[in-house]
Amino acid sequence: MAVPLHHPVDLLRFNTSGSVDDGKSTLIGRLLYDSKSLMEDQLEALERSADITGGGQINLANLTDGLRAEREQGITIDVAYRYFATPRRKFIIADTPGHVQYTRNMVTGASSANLSIVLVDARLGVIEQSRRHSCIDALLRIPHLVVAVNKMDLVGWSEERFDEIRTQFEEFLPRLDLKDVTFIPVSALHGDNVVDPSPRTPWYRGPTLLGHLESVHIGSDWNLSDFRLPVQWVNRPNHPSDPRLHDFRGFSGQIAGGVVRVGQQVMILPSGFTSTVKEIWTLDGPLHEAFCPQSVTLVLAHDIDVSRGDVIVDPASLPGAGSILQAKICWLHPRPLQSGRKYLLKHTTQTVQAVVTSIEHRINISNLEQEPAAPELAMNDIGAIRLKTSRPLIFDGYATNRLTGSFILIEQGTNATVGAGMLLPPTELAQPEYRDFSI
């Protein structure tokens, strides 16, 4: 883990998914082990558990299967996060379970990922699980996909087998609208093509898995074109003696899209008031411009009433607005989604009441085909729904912006997070409420 001093590196978030026995945990263990990201005491703990359960053989999967319940059941039951670094990048791994009933955890791990690794067992080829995982990655619009064809040692390092699996996968890809897909033949157990190139696959000329993770371009994974600042917190020092701080009024939040500059005209939604950016305040001094996903505090030229849940936008690229919405939703809770039920909906920084007015169809996540309208969506189902909210949302389609196009549903009473929603593109753009009123 030799990180050179004073060398800024960027950060790649990826998730791994696969079936129960296709060696996902072993692959992560291998990445950590071969990139020298393991420490002596972690190795010792591994060796201790090897003596108990592994008959003396170090089991790299023990590195990631953290909770006791998992070790007992031998499967990963929740999302676990791992960290490692190379001189080129820092990595956050969301290790998400592959077992069929845990789609919700995969959605969780994938939601913030730049890249997803789908593991395929070379002996089994593309199976239902591989399709499901790729479909979820596609629905969540993960920018980059890696298909790691694992256990190549068990198919004699066969180029034909690798090509066969690639063809199986490619037949199914056009439906998914995935832009960047890379195939790599590996053996997680033996380490081939994980960190070091394998001498046993001379026919493969692509990068190793780590080589690819270190070099894939992630600079355009955020929306940098449509400025959006959902106001998170109104910053009013109300300082009793310092007159500058007495009148300071800033709007704090994380930029959810685009770039903002001092002097730029902005519009506050839903009110529609316009103003210009007077200052981009940060603790480190004022900025000339700021971009997604920076957290900043904007000071506007006019004294306008702005509160949490409002969105500050560029009037030249207006978002959608509306309280009648269409979305795809992944259901996360054992109590099924039924049309007519009311939930709380959290979108950017506001929480509103919402009623699910209809379930349009269920999405078959093995092929993304629509199935006839179901009366309800069960846990791990993905479907298309219509919603009505108590207040209009200021939003973008999820395909345009993952931050302003996503929401969660919360069950009232238990406060459980029950649904993860992705909004379809708006049918109407925001219409300022006070169109003729300009300050």
Next chain:
Amino acid sequence: MSGYHLDHLQYLETEAMHVLREVAAEFERPALLFSGGKDSICLLRLAEKAFRPSEIPMPLLNIDTGHNFPELNAFRDRRAVELGARLIVRTVDDAIANGIAVQPPGQISRNHLQIPTLLAAIDEFRFDACIGGARRDEEKARAKERFFSFRDSFGQWDPKNQRPEIWNLYNARLNPGENMRVFPLSNWTEMDVWEYIRRERLEVPKIYFSHLRQCVRRHGQLLPVNELDPPRPGEPIFDLIVRVRTIGDIVSTGCIESPADDVDDIIAEIAAACVTERGSRADDAVSEAAMEDRKKAGYF
């Protein structure tokens, strides 16, 4: 690569600021746990980044085991004054005197007694959220921890009943008596913490840097000589150049032999280190599931 790109520390910073502002906006009575340790020092700076030029809109809370390093308490008190923040200290000593915490006979470490003391403080001030500096890279059970970690009315963590966290949308809703622990540094590693301390030029207590200290070797660890758990008969005492890597209470915090006397040295040392940070804490070595058990009982 375009100019609109954050490096890893800037990314971790904006993520943590977002989490802190969500806490300020969504909870009525949050508190920020501040021990004076390196992680909570980063937390305080992030709170300044999130809330200045306003005051930090929450008090600082420290659970003092009574076995804290004296250097740490002095640092804690001074920083609170410098920041103009309200500091609340609740002590395990008082909790024992009031019968809130009970020390098992023969046990010296008070680490686990922080649990009832913290829960009593939450009850006393009716805190609905406690912000802590825990990181997922510290330990296996923490690797599954959420940013917003839901605790039931007994303060317990149920790893099977955590709320899914999707995108950057945090569900902060609670029923009366329930509580949230919030960990803005979830995605930080030990290296990130030190790199941030260097970038932000943050002051840290001197015990993180090498100094001369009397130590004993016990169970493979170097423990500082202290009055609470004095050297045992026949146990040799060594004068060593050491520093601490992580700070718990004085009877269970191991020292490492190290010449690192500034932040650059520490970063170089971590880059070359071959034992994880928690490897120097006796409380985790007990069993592989040690942290999982403490967290289920309401530990930070």
